[in-house]
Amino acid sequence: MEELFSFLANEGIDPSLIDAARRFRDTHPVAEEDRSRIPVPEYFYYGRKTWELALAALLAGKNLLLAGPKATGKNVLSENLCALFGRPMWNVSFHVNADASYLVGTDTYNGQAVVFRPGPIWLCAEKGGFGILDEINMAKNEALAVLHAALDFRRSLDVPGYERIDLREETRFIATMNYGYAGTRDLNEALTSRFAVLDMPVIAGEDLSKLIARRYPSIDGKICSQLVRLYEELEKKAESAEISDSALDLRGLLDAVALMEQGLTSGDALDMCVVNKSFDAYERSLIRDVIAARLPSDLTRDVVFGA
């Protein structure tokens, strides 16, 4: 994890925040059986200001709501934060049927008696983990009401018929919330007030360039810069609602570079990882036009990564 700490130092993050995070980590050891839940990030989040805001909020004991459009690195940042603080992570995706019992726990029969089977929020509270509440605005608010006491100053979970537990001191919740360019952004007030809200900025060209170069150090500088511009152009197109944001996928762009490294041509790699993310034939043609105006489709591994 030293790599992440030195990355933050290189990015110019306030040293006092880094030190505080280190102290937090050292003073809150993790049980052996939960160590496998501490994530090992594949990518680092770039953005000094955002890092500082997020660190300050978590160190102050606050829960964090990361709000922003697609591909602003919400999940990368949450994963990075878990890794930095060395906390086991419980990821809760708010799917259609997510209800209070899915979050906290359900009744079940163990062959002899009806017992409580703890859910991710319960485990997170009990074991001092970080709970990632993914796409929290997709959840029914009635399902989330059960979290109110856990998220505010009471820091406790009370399940009727079972015991009431207090959250461990190191437990935090990081929620993510996606809002589209044309859509409304909405989360009920009671819930929003329980989070420190971080409006996630769109990744800057320079940071994206660093991200690609860090992951693929041998990539040709000019091609890297054209990939960054390509991403910015797709972003602008999505922002103008000319295409949906399905092709605006940072991970997809990085995956495309990975496929080029495996020997696919640039055209095939971008088709698989960017263009085909859209299932609308017409939209795909618009995306291909943007790519064609930036990169030739026949770039080979030797060209992309230097001979």
Next chain:
Amino acid sequence: MIKKQFTASARRARNIIWNAAGRYDFEPAFMAFFPNGAPDHYFDMVVGFTEKWLDMEKISAFFERYAHDRRVAEFDEFLWLGLENCVYEKEVAERPILEALRRERAERFFREQENLSRQQMEYQSMSVYTQQQARWSAVLGRRAPLRTPREKRMSEALLFPGALDTDAVIGAMESFLKTFFRFESGPVPAQRAAGTLAKLLLRHEHRRRDRLLVRTGTGEGDHPKAVLLGHEGLGRHAAPTEEDEAYIRAVFGRSAISDAERRTLENDLCVDADADCRVWVTKGEAPDLTLREAADVRESSLRQQERNRAFLDENAAALAHAIKALTTRIETVLSSYLKHLPEPARSGRISPEKAWRLPLLGDDRVFLKNGEEVEQEIFVDLLLDASQSRRNMQELLAAEAYVAAKSLTNLHIPVRVSAFRSIRGHTVLDILKSADRTDCRGTLRFYAGGWNRDSLALRLLGHLDDDPALRGKRRILLIMTDASPNDSSPIAAGGRFLAREYEGDAAVRLTEKAVRELKNDGIRVGAVFHGTSSHLEDLGRIYGHACIRIRKPSQLAQGFSDLLLLLLREMRGD
């Protein structure tokens, strides 16, 4: 806007231009297409780069100076060759692929020339052809074609350097036309300057695609003062007479409700500010065509219906996609926000009435969890503002209403589509599609004309609650509006000495009150806004946060479903 938005090739060309320009906030003055109708990718990029690097307004104004000349097509081709070189040199450092794209374009030129028929060869200008041949040969590093000394000088003159700024480019264009064609351009005549871009666009598309974009209205959607409505003064207004009612019946068709029902409605609704108004609910059936005015309106509404239908046919693929996208989104929203019917499970909430089965029968399916099935419990009213101010987007609104109605119908959600307008003191609610019909093409009867007394129309629709499809359902009312209520019948004077016009702040306040009343009656009201930014504040005042703004048809699916989500949440009290 309508045709342009939905015409696939044009939209694609426009996207290439915007992308190259790095901006999406302008309407391209030129678009380039190959003879088969496909966008000319390279030249569309050149148009975009011209927008990016030069002042397109000035350049377009220069093109307009010779618009009346018979050699206009030739001049266009020459000057775009000049601009091509200039913006290529400006852009290539930042976009290295441009070199390859330019070569590709050059190769395509020669490939296509080989396949041209004799007739097509005769049709094109030899002088232009020679210059194009010279340019593309040079790009490919081929030997230049045989040219006269004059033609050689022309080729050189058309290599506008990348270092030129807008004024210098215009100077180079001027000098080219003067030197080789003795064309001296004066300033643009004032009366021609207006609408320059539109004319250029038409000319350009016509030449390359043999197709004109002609339509009634501006076709550009709304902008401030796109349609001006003026009141003629309060003095002329009086309560509607029997003659007015006969006119309304003749023009809009017989009433869909009985006279007694209408009187009851008027007793309830036409009070206070609307005391001097009347209401009329119709399905557009049996208008009296013996009345000349009614026949005229009928004829023009049928023409509009035809245009709506043609628009739907022309854009069938795009609209089918929009319906699919919206249906999927609404389905997701409904499955997330409507009540899931519980189903037995081995874990979940224990069901006390079944618990005995566990120890006695060993049946462990005594728990309940949320099942897949969702209770369908909503009824949607879609209300369209059909006033004169919507004139420039009739096809678009009809198509959007069709898409919305069709998507809801696909999910078996009862939806009623109505249009409202006010005229001669009557607020007319025209039911285009009733809730029991699955065929949504009734929305194509939509046409714009008249005023809009939003407050009365909303209250009227709120009172129409005897539809059998409504039983046991909760109501959602979505209004497609420009948030600018405006009627020729004034606000009833009441105790005041003078009546006030139904417009501006007063009309907004009344509409806001009407929305509040509907909400109190349990009807959730949301607005789909198609107006100008100047009415955004009023939109917020009337509908609160339950509104979305649609600027492009592509935003409809997301915007509409987001609005529905918001209203469902409100409905559940989340």
